[in-house]
Amino acid sequence: EPTGKIGTLIKSSPALPLNLRETLDTSGQTIRSEWLDANDRLTDPPQGAARTDQKRNAKGNVVEVQYFRADGQPFYQPDGYAGYRQEISPRGLVSRRTYTNGNGAPVTTAQGYASLSVTFDQRGREISQSYFGTDGLPAEKNNGVSSFRTHYSDLRTRAAQLFFNSKGDFIGYFSVYKDIQKAAYEAGDRDQLTQSLSASLEAAE
Numbered sequence: 001e002p003t004g005k006i007g008t009l010i011k012s013s014p015a016l017p018l019n020l021r022e023t024l025d026t027s028g029q030t031i032r033s034e035w036l037d038a039n040d041r042l043t044d045p046p047q048g049a050a051r052t053d054q055k056r057n058a059k060g061n062v063v064e065v066q067y068f069r070a071d072g073q074p075f076y077q078p079d080g081y082a083g084y085r086q087e088i089s090p091r092g093l094v095s096r097r098t099y100t101n102g103n104g105a106p107v108t109t110a111q112g113y114a115s116l117s118v119t120f121d122q123r124g125r126e127i128s129q130s131y132f133g134t135d136g137l138p139a140e141k142n143n144g145v146s147s148f149r150t151h152y153s154d155l156r157t158r159a160a161q162l163f164f165n166s167k168g169d170f171i172g173y174f175s176v177y178k179d180i181q182k183a184a185y186e187a188g189d190r191d192q193l194t195q196s197l198s199a200s201l202e203a204a205e
Helices: 178-186 190-204
Strands: 007-012 019-024 030-036 051-056 062-068 083-088 094-100 115-120 126-132 147-152 158-164 170-175
Touching: none
Parallel strands: none
Antiparallel strands: 007 019, 019 030, 030 051, 051 062, 062 083, 083 094, 094 115, 115 126, 126 147, 147 158, 158 170
């Protein structure tokens, strides 16, 4: 149950004959959202959960989300999860997300993985994503990708993305530069690929 100072905010939905009631924590951030009918009873909307609970850390970052039906049972999203947990980096970025079932245990989503981890560079730019199964081992998405790396040519431009399977084998790439495409195509392993890519990026800048 949400704790702290209980504040509520009622929002009317122009598209539905329902009201959205939000419970706020002491800092004014939402920790529970509920769809109510005209008699203020919790009700299932045409799409989505009747109730959404959020847990936040001391800095206000969302670290856990759970979805429920009006009868109190877990609500499962189309991808097959009833909630998720998140780890937050010191800079406030989501570094890991684990999808969960109604009991809070990791669950494999329709995308083929149960959790993902993200790494960032010193500028806060995402430089890699990796996917894992319920056992914590590398898993492949439905497209065969288990991880990818992103390289930038400047502050914001994504110059190349390199894709790997669960064994760490290079399986594909995307690049805006032809010379980087050639380097990615010719490289046969991760180390060689990284070296070739770095050299190509330096030449392209």
